[in-house]
Amino acid sequence: MLTNKLAFIMIDGLRYDAAVSEMGFMHHLVEQGRAARFKVKSELPSLSRPLYEVLLTGTPVIENGIATNQTVRLSHQESLFHLTKKHGLTNATASYYWVSELYNRAPFDKLTDRYQFDGSQPIEKGIFYWEDHYPDSHLFADAHSLLSTYKPDFLYVHSMNVDDDGHRFTGDSAEYRVRVSKADALLATILPVWLKEGYQIVVTADHGMNKDGNHGGTTHDDRDVPLFIISEKINPGIYEDMIPQLQLAPLACHLLDMPPSDKMQPLRIPGTKAPSL
Template identity: 65%
Template sequence: MSTNDKLIFIMIDGLRFDTAVDNMGYLHHLVEKGQASRFKVISEVPSMSRPLYEVLLTGTPPYQNGITSNQIVRGSKEESIFHLTSKNGLKNATASYHWVSELYHSAPFNPMTDRIKLDGNGTIQNGIFYWEDHYPDTHLFADANYMKITKDPDFLYIHSMNVDDDGHKYTADSAGYRNRVIAVDVMLASILPDWIAEGYQIIISADHGMNKDGQHGGTTKEDREVPLFVISSKLEAGIYEEEVPQLQIAPLVCKLLNIQASPAMQALTIPDLM
């Protein structure tokens, strides 16, 4: 279990709750052995990617923040976790899809100039960004580990895209989608033990799910139910039956980082936090 306030937030794009429960054996090993907790999160709607990136990182709903579709390409007007960590003197870093750069660094994204940011300044202090949905998760986690080693961040945000990509290609009811979820779990089994041993708290969640048509955006449980795994000494391990609103994720991140949430965020209601 962690012994400090450092946090790695892993966001697995397009990961359904039930698919995670059925196929992520390593994460559930940690739950069964008292090393992690698991929740079911209900995403905001529309259950689309860019609006939910903003939800996860600012704790504000789409009608308020204005990021209501994937087609809105502009910087966020809200106070994000990246803003808050910088304001509180913490170091942040990310290995993420380019829409994260557009929200919190520079929009529109230019692959020739915006892929790598390592200057330690700005809202996102250090980032490595990709722009193709099939960019391998193996490369992404290597990018993230590089950021951890070289920048020693207090907050590291990792955005994995391959589960979503295969869900669109093959639908949620497919071997391709389920096998990709297993592959991510295997990668986590390879890298999380070291990160946990170094004292990092870990949270793993998703923006939205995936339906049998290989799409998302609506109000069904397939679209909206996603997992939340928390590895931290600040939270009692085990399976929690309470459904967690997605707007709770950002204030949870602030609590684990030991920083004040923004005034726009909900009061934190997740039980058993120490």
């Protein structure tokens, strides 16, 4: 049955080659004709907070002004959270606290802002964490609690352990690769449940991780990230086309059957089926 609900999972710091080599469950779905895989080229600078804004608003840094990780202010753009509310859809997120600082409250107050359920802000239901080593297992449990309790049309999930291990051990380390495989195992546990609940799935990353345990530059290790899509609106398979990261926000709008913002690019992802009438 065709669905418009979407769980958008962003695995911070997951570079493309590690996803290809270590994510056995996700590639099982590709091999079985259930998922599509693409390579995405991140925007620049390949830093976290700027790319959160790119993913959620579809606007480049030169336009949105979120140029560094130290740019602590609310976004001036229309995000996917704003758009879902505008078009009568519901949203929720389990995310790192910078997402709250972009769309709900800035600066983040650890004593009051971890749980945000009043529905008055662009993010209607939110559970936020602030330690980079906050376990991904707990993060996905937070996300599942939001999904099962509120059944949002748009669920945004942001995990941090891959990025954390990349910074500690570098993107070329055994520890980094093992952490990617652990993220895949978590997806193997949670995605079948969410698919049965009628959710389409997007799994991607903001940026990669280089051999110095860093990111922010222009190399393939810094910028190339995966995109997996499980949806009846996207033909399954492996696509070799390089997808601009600015396409991710209009993709989410397409999957939600929701008009994109005026600032988003037209959707040009191969394998995309025509929108419903």
